[in-house]
Amino acid sequence: MVDYLILGSGLSALSFAALMAKSGKKVKLLEAHQYPGGYGHTFSQGKKYRFNAQLHYVWNCGQGQPVYQILKKLGLHKEIEFIKLNPLGYDRMRMPGYELDIPYDYDLLGHRLCALFPRDKQNIQNFLTEIQLIGEAIVKFDSSKGALHMVSHLGTFSRLLKYHRATLQQVFDAFSLPLEAQTLLALQWVDFLLPPNKLSIIAWVALFTGYGRGAYYPAGHFEQVIGALEKIILDNGGEIFYESKVIDFLMEGKRVTGVVSEQMKTPFSQNQHHGKNIICNFDPKKAAEMIGMKKFSKRVRKLLNYEYSPSNFMAYCAVEGLDLRQLGFGGSNLFHSSEVDLNKSFHRMYQLGDYSEPSFAITTPSLHTKTPGSCPEGQQIIEFLTVADYHRFKDLRISSRQLYNQKKEEILDRIIDITEKNYIPNLRKHLVYKMTGSPTTSERFCGSPVGNSYGSNLTPENMGFSRLDHKSSLDNFFFCNASSGYAGFAGTFRTGARLYEVLSGDSAFA
Numbered sequence: 079m080v081d082y083l084i085l086g087s088g089l090s091a092l093s094f095a096a097l098m099a100k101s102g103k104k105v106k107l108l109e110a111h112q113y114p115g116g117y118g119h120t121f122s123q124g125k126k127y128r129f130n131a132q133l134h135y136v137w138n139c140g141q142g143q144p145v146y147q148i149l150k151k152l153g154l155h156k157e158i159e160f161i162k163l164n165p166l167g168y169d170r171m172r173m174p175g176y177e178l179d180i181p182y183d184y185d186l187l188g189h190r191l192c193a194l195f196p197r198d199k200q201n202i203q204n205f206l207t208e209i210q211l212i213g214e215a216i217v218k219f220d221s222s223k224g225a226l227h228m229v230s231h232l233g234t235f236s237r238l239l240k241y242h243r244a245t246l247q248q249v250f251d252a253f254s255l256p257l258e259a260q261t262l263l264a265l266q267w268v269d270f271l272l273p274p275n276k277l278s279i280i281a282w283v284a285l286f287t288g289y290g291r292g293a294y295y296p297a298g299h300f301e302q303v304i305g306a307l308e309k310i311i312l313d314n315g316g317e318i319f320y321e322s323k324v325i326d327f328l329m330e331g332k333r334v335t336g337v338v339s340e341q342m343k344t345p346f347s348q349n350q351h352h353g354k355n356i357i358c359n360f361d362p363k364k365a366a367e368m369i370g371m372k373k374f375s376k377r378v379r380k381l382l383n384y385e386y387s388p389s390n391f392m393a394y395c396a397v398e399g400l401d402l403r404q405l406g407f408g409g410s411n412l413f414h415s416s417e418v419d420l421n422k423s424f425h426r427m428y429q430l431g432d433y434s435e436p437s438f439a440i441t442t443p444s445l446h447t448k449t450p451g452s453c454p455e456g457q458q459i460i461e462f463l464t465v466a467d468y469h470r471f472k473d474l475r476i477s478s479r480q481l482y483n484q485k486k487e488e489i490l491d492r493i494i495d496i497t498e499k500n501y502i503p504n505l506r507k508h509l510v511y512k513m514t515g516s517p518t519t520s521e522r523f524c525g526s527p528v529g530n531s532y533g534s535n536l537t538p539e540n541m542g543f544s545r546l547d548h549k550s551s552l553d554n555f556f557f558c559n560a561s562s563g564y565a566g567f568a569g570t571f572r573t574g575a576r577l578y579e580v581l582s583g584d585s586a587f588a
């Protein structure tokens with residue numbers, strides 16, 4: 079019987095499984111999809127293109143930082159190289175009348191913001207100082223070694239206590255930042271799929287200061303990272319079964335002894351798998367519902383009662399006959415808002431389904447690295463991302479495939495109109511490939527309930543002490559997913575590594 083039966087092959091599962099396999103434990107992974115990586119998987123399209131499903135850029139990957147240290151423990155730190163995005167502007171924020179490039183240097187950021195809003199200089203400086211202090215507290219908290227360490231750093235942690243129930247909007251208001259400055263700072267809202275009035279300030283600062291320490295893209299694209307983790311698992315005697323969907327759990331009292339899986343290509347062909355410990359990488363709430371909520375303790379049931387993060391609209395495109403680098407792309411992402419108030423803009427798109435004045439992100443993965451492989455020579459990949467409501471798309475898909483496709487087309491059309499007008503003249507003429515994904519696409523290919531993007535919603539209610547962790551209250555069953563740790567490439571890498579530390583007693587960081 080294997081030591082760890084792992085359900086899913088998302089990033090937290092892969093980091094956990096690679097560490098365990100390397101340490102000599104027997105691991106077996108069951109993955110519903112045909113590719114590894116969950117949201118981080120790479121898929122082929124039309125023979126010519128390779129797209130990563132969701133990942134765009136990542137943090138905590140520089141030398142000495144957590145992801146690097148985990149890769150070092152696995153002996154992969156030399157093989158997997160991360161390229162740092164433009165130090166003078168890794169995120170380019172754009173809205174009518176305003177432009178701000180976000181650099182790594184906070185002094186330079188302060189200088190740029192104060193030049194735009196000279197009357198608000200003091201408030202801007204105070205805000206930037208405060209978020210750096212919150213960011214330092216998050217890093218210390220993240221690496222804290224138990225209660226004693228926390229007591230000796232009470233001053234630092236009191237800042238987290240002070241803010242843990244606050245939204246980004248509340249902190250913007252407390253520092254009286256002008257609305258335009260708020261929007262320029264929060265335009266990477268797409269990285270959370272939440273607007274300032276819903277987003278946890280702790281989540282925002284973790285990401286903002288995380289990217290501030292270095293925003294990265296893997297030199298060999300994300301599939302190299304996923305492939306290297308998969309290889310470590312297999313080279314160390316582990317097994318991965320693809321297109322194997324878990325459909326039921328086998329229980330003996332409070333122990334999960336195994337699962338039943340179904341082959342995706344041959345329905346009704348079922349297999350049983352057993353393990354000494356069961357690690358659940360797919361959504362914890364979905365797994366608990368399959369097992370039966372009553373089997374879980376009252377506390378865990380309460381923590382499982384989270385709201386899901388909103389879903390998204392993605393467009394995967396390729397252009398030919400123009401060099402996007404000459405238009406300022408490459409080494410950065412661009413975030414656009416058509417209106418000044420991001421809360422209103424989000425409401426309009428998400429609640430009302432109105433994309434006439436959208437806010438969205440533009441990323442250009444093939445320009446971040448010289449490694450070819452994602453598109454034919456002479457072409458460049460360009461992707462667009464924004465929020466989308468699951469129920470709207472699900473209803474359309476069920477009622478009429480034509481209307482569903484029309485809605486996707488309508489959103490992309492509007493985004494292209496705006497992009498042509500502001501950033502890439504004649505974009506349509508150069509588009510040689512386009513494909514769109516909706517919330518139901520995420521549900522179908524990544525098994526995410528209601529197509530959620532980041533697991534449990536990144537509101538204050540789901541952060542801090544009210545956040546689920548690996549403990550399920552069942553004897554040998556552990557959660558290992560964005561919702562039981564933290565979302566994002568670095569967050570989930572760490573979630574898997576943390577669980578490895580808990581179950582092995584060994585450090586996951588070289």
Ligand SMILES: Cc1cc2nc3c(=O)[nH]c(=O)nc-3n(C[C@H](O)[C@H](O)[C@H](O)COP(=O)(O)OP(=O)(O)OC[C@H]3O[C@@H](n4cnc5c(N)ncnc54)[C@H](O)[C@@H]3O)c2cc1C
Nearest residue numbers: 086088089090110116117134135324360525531560566567
């Ligand atoms: C639009 C979008 C953009 C993003 N951009 C970024 C970014 O730029 N940078 C960043 O750091 N993060 C980004 N993220 C977040 C990041 O991709 C995720 O937080 C992370 O990949 C989640 O990993 P996970 O371990 O929780 O597992 P998941 O990715 O949720 O994987 C779970 C796995 O379980 C499998 N599964 C589900 N049900 C079953 C079943 N019944 N049986 C077997 N297998 C099953 C699924 O197929 C999947 O492979 C983005 C996410 C989205 C949606």
